[in-house]
Amino acid sequence: MTNSKSENSTPFSSLENRSLKTVWHPCTQMKQHETFPLVPIVRGKGVWLYDSDDNGYIDTISSWWVNLFGHTNPQINAAICDQLEKIEHVMLAGFTHEPVVELSERLKQLAPGNLGHCFYASDGASAIEIALKMSFHYWLLNGQTQKNKFVSLQNDYHGETLGALSVTDVAIFKKTYAPLLRPCDHVPTPDWRYAEDDDTPEQHALKAANALDEYLAKHHAETAALIIEPLVQGAMGMGMYHPIYLKRAREICDQYHVHLIADEIAMGFGRTGTMFACNQADITPDFLCLAKGLSSGYLPISVVMTTDDVFQGFYHDQSTHAFLHSHTHTGNALACRAALATLDIFAQNDVLENNKVKAAYLNQAAKPLAAHPKVKNFRNCGMIWAFEVETDDADFAEKCFAAGLPHQLLLRPLGNTVYFMPPYVINEEEIDLVLNGTLQVINTLTKNG
Numbered sequence: 001m002t003n004s005k006s007e008n009s010t011p012f013s014s015l016e017n018r019s020l021k022t023v024w025h026p027c028t029q030m031k032q033h034e035t036f037p038l039v040p041i042v043r044g045k046g047v048w049l050y051d052s053d054d055n056g057y058i059d060t061i062s063s064w065w066v067n068l069f070g071h072t073n074p075q076i077n078a079a080i081c082d083q084l085e086k087i088e089h090v091m092l093a094g095f096t097h098e099p100v101v102e103l104s105e106r107l108k109q110l111a112p113g114n115l116g117h118c119f120y121a122s123d124g125a126s127a128i129e130i131a132l133k134m135s136f137h138y139w140l141l142n143g144q145t146q147k148n149k150f151v152s153l154q155n156d157y158h159g160e161t162l163g164a165l166s167v168t169d170v171a172i173f174k175k176t177y178a179p180l181l182r183p184c185d186h187v188p189t190p191d192w193r194y195a196e197d198d199d200t201p202e203q204h205a206l207k208a209a210n211a212l213d214e215y216l217a218k219h220h221a222e223t224a225a226l227i228i229e230p231l232v233q234g235a236m237g238m239g240m241y242h243p244i245y246l247k248r249a250r251e252i253c254d255q256y257h258v259h260l261i262a263d264e265i266a267m268g269f270g271r272t273g274t275m276f277a278c279n280q281a282d283i284t285p286d287f288l289c290l291a292k293g294l295s296s297g298y299l300p301i302s303v304v305m306t307t308d309d310v311f312q313g314f315y316h317d318q319s320t321h322a323f324l325h326s327h328t329h330t331g332n333a334l335a336c337r338a339a340l341a342t343l344d345i346f347a348q349n350d351v352l353e354n355n356k357v358k359a360a361y362l363n364q365a366a367k368p369l370a371a372h373p374k375v376k377n378f379r380n381c382g383m384i385w386a387f388e389v390e391t392d393d394a395d396f397a398e399k400c401f402a403a404g405l406p407h408q409l410l411l412r413p414l415g416n417t418v419y420f421m422p423p424y425v426i427n428e429e430e431i432d433l434v435l436n437g438t439l440q441v442i443n444t445l446t447k448n449g
């Protein structure tokens with residue numbers, strides 16, 4: 001990697017200013033950019049992102065948790081280029097094509113249990129809307145008209161369209177829009193950070209499962225589905241929990257005839273150490289929502305996988321019995337090819353085993369960081385690491401992001417939770433850069449070193 005200014009680079013301020021004039025950036029108070037410049041990215045390679053001055057930054061969060069096999073991955077690039085010469089997109093109503101059929105067949109093989117029917121959309125929130133509607137509609141077609149509510153976990157995040165936001169429990173995203181949302185209850189989280197009485201992760205998860213049991217004992221008649229982020233609650237600071245909760249949640253949902261929706265939009269495709277988080281509890285949800293890593297972050301694609309039982313519920317002579325959701329780019333051929341190339345990389349390489357070796361290396365090398373006096377709850381699940389930094393600074397996250405850049409790091413804490421969710425292609429040298437740079441950033445921000 002080089003740090004010299006390339007001859008043809010766009011002047012930093014020019015691209016940044018053009019962007020601020022016309023692009024409304026997500027999850028951003030735009031006024032902050034009066035003092036805090038945007039980073040204009042012109043290219044990427046592997047875990048590295050490069051700005052217009054050719055400064056490199058390690059993408060420690062996989063560009064919002066999507067990138068599995070590095071930027072500009074040759075295998076995925078080639079698959080998309082090949083597909084471009086055939087058909088880029090055709091609507092999926094009345095038509096079909098090889099990439100969407102092959103992708104569905106391969107996902108069916110990979111997914112737990114009998115999740116053999118795939119409904120596609122473009123983003124995570126859309127997949128959640130589809131799963132919620134499908135669950136409600138299934139019960140409606142079965143004469144259970146009162147089942148029109150959903151329950152989710154305290155601290156869950158499921159996206160920010162109105163349905164997805166209704167089942168989300170993250171105040172910063174939800175509070176303002178509350179008048180627009182459907183009421184939804186949230187049962188206690190199994191996240192171990194909330195454990196009391198020195199409970200182990202398993203004990204805490206079992207207590208949370210008991211609370212779910214009590215809730216559904218009272219509310220099962222009006223509840224269509226429980227929706228959860230399995231094993232790791234991402235947006236609320238990578239809260240990790242014991243798989244026993246998933247096992248109990250499955251049993252409890254079965255007992256009360258309530259669907260279980262597993263939102264693996266962020267956690268699917270190896271992030272938690274197994275292909276799907278649900279694998280760690282050996283359970284099959286009624287709906288499995290996938291996105292992000294599905295195309296290794298290349299192109300927007302999401303899918304809701306469901307059972308034959310649900311599918312058959314809609315299979316009827318009358319078209320009014322059909323599932324009613326029309327999404328323009330469902331099954332986009334280019335995105336399906338990116339997803340197939342992603343699955344090829346899994347099939348041709350021992351990705352999950354290799355990740356275990358990388359995780360062991362990172363855990364060992366992270367000991368000085370984990371032992372830092374201001375670092376709390378250092379934790380790891382698969383290819384996710386997180387810890388809280390003890391600070392009173394309300395602007396810690398923004399400062400950490402800014403302080404990371406000179407250390408060649410894209411760090412984007414969630415509040416005072418710093419986390420790493422790197423592309424799986426990260427190597428040991430790059431892991432060392434991440435850990436050493438982060439330690440220096442924490443030292444600077446906590447004036448401790």
Ligand SMILES: Cc1ncc(COP(=O)(O)O)c(C=O)c1O
Nearest residue numbers: 123124125157158159234265266
């Ligand atoms: C668990 C989970 N569900 C849903 C979503 C929403 O996905 P999208 O941003 O693609 O709408 C996200 C996004 O981070 C997520 O982490």
